[in-house]
Amino acid sequence: MNAVILGASGLVGGNCLSFFKKMGWNCLGTHFSFETSETQYYNTLDISDDRNIDLAEFNPDVIVHCGALTWVDYCEEHEEESRTKTVESTVNAITLAKKFGAKLVYLSTDYVFDGKKGFYTESDSVNPLGVYARHKLEAEQEIEKANIEHLICRITNVYGDEIRGKNFIARLSENMQKGEAMELNLPADQYATPVNARDVARAIYELVSNEKSGLYHFASTDYLNRVQLAERVQSYFGHEQVLIKSVTTEQLNQLAERPLIGGMSAVKFNAEFPDFRWTNVDDYLTDLKNRTH
Template sequence: MKKVLITGSNGLLGQKLVSLLLEEGKFEIIATARGENRLPVAKGYTYQSMDITNQENVDEVMDKFKPDVLIHTAAMTNVDQCEAEKEACWLLNVTATEYLVNACERNSTFLCHLSTDFIFDGSAGPYDELAAANPISFYGWSKLAAEHLITSSSLKWSIARTVLVYGIAHDMSRSNIILWVKKSLEDSKTINVVNDQWRTPTLAEDLAKGCALIAEKEAEGVFNISGKDLLNPYQMAHMTADFFNLDKSYIKEATAATFSQPAKRPPKTGFNIDKAVNELGYNPLSFEEGIAFLAKQIA
């Protein structure tokens, strides 16, 4: 049985990946994250604490397990935090990736690396895999630099780019647009929601499926793994209110200029996912189906 090692297993995508791969039973799983194991399931995999910003630690863990496949989900993804803490962002998103690339080269490990729509400036979305990158935030630059490390390595690799991931972590440690809108409207709170930023929102379970398909096939190259609906947050808020039968009069339209945020956001990204659909058999839920999926989990 092939061995897969996952970085960032305590994160939202990491959690979904571990439970999906356990369910499929096709891999021996090594889950890694910094510190304690926070996964909801305790059996069926090996947990190993690993600090990806520590080269010795990375080498030690990778040389011990010699995985066939590495799925690298760990990153600093808070866009404004990346803008404010550039050194920490670079260490986690670029330097750490370099340590992992080197360890993968040494152990002939296939690397599936998670990337983002924020490598684009948002002037010409939705994007396909061949579109020219032009980041407008430090986070975007860090993720593009990590992509370059991988594409210029001697590895067998794939890059899974994704967009606006939403889902429910088992410990409810993070919110998302659906939970935020639902709670605000239930509390009769007025919310200002942006209508001039376009994305293809991605259910975390769908992203995990895309990564699993890449890992299984060791499919090389860049793949867009996102949802299929191009929407702005104002539309997402309305769809959420409709689903839960909540009062939409509390939802007010706003533009990105209304909010002062340290990092610039690309106005229109979103992905064309034809390649992943045709080559991997990837088939994500619609945003409406995604809301229903989350509603079941909440219940």
């Protein structure tokens, strides 16, 4: 399998690159602004950029598109930039998938829902609340109407190993390990289903290998709000100078409205892959602790 991972310098893409390689796929991972030793430059905003690595030579069977503007509050005030980086980049990825006859894999989010229900399944009605959410949904719809082989995988609260260690759990555990005093104000009313990026890569691998297509929700067994998630990290790496304060989303006054009761149900995926085991936050923190101590 020849797999191009657009955005392999990031959390999900980096895990896809390393896992697919481990499984024997021939992979080409790309970066945009953050060069790594494993990636080549590719700008999904301009597929005629002459600095782009030549994908034709690689002839991909599958393209995993990970690029988006994911800073949800920033998106509220920068709608055009959000559209370009999330929707237009996806339209360009569709063009590439058509050109090479490749399957397109797109990573989407539980933010396409309004957060009134939680444990969302693929058949639940969407109702995005903010600019980022609307653009992620628009990108999904571009793919669905493009008449190409595709997978849309909705995920939320992704954590795991990544070069820049910028995800919530990685950042928090690293800061706690430094032993510095910290006070965190976190919303106790924002619930989601955290998922390890490694499992996202494993699930995509299964779907592609088994020639599946369409919409899939990914989730493990955890259903946690932000305070609970931070407390979980604290139980492994915390010290007495870490103060976690529980606040409401209303108190935080974030620019973008959040789907409060979010999170996915992976019941469809689990039924099709009964032997697949999702790891959970405790598995990751245990492993991280073993590696760092």
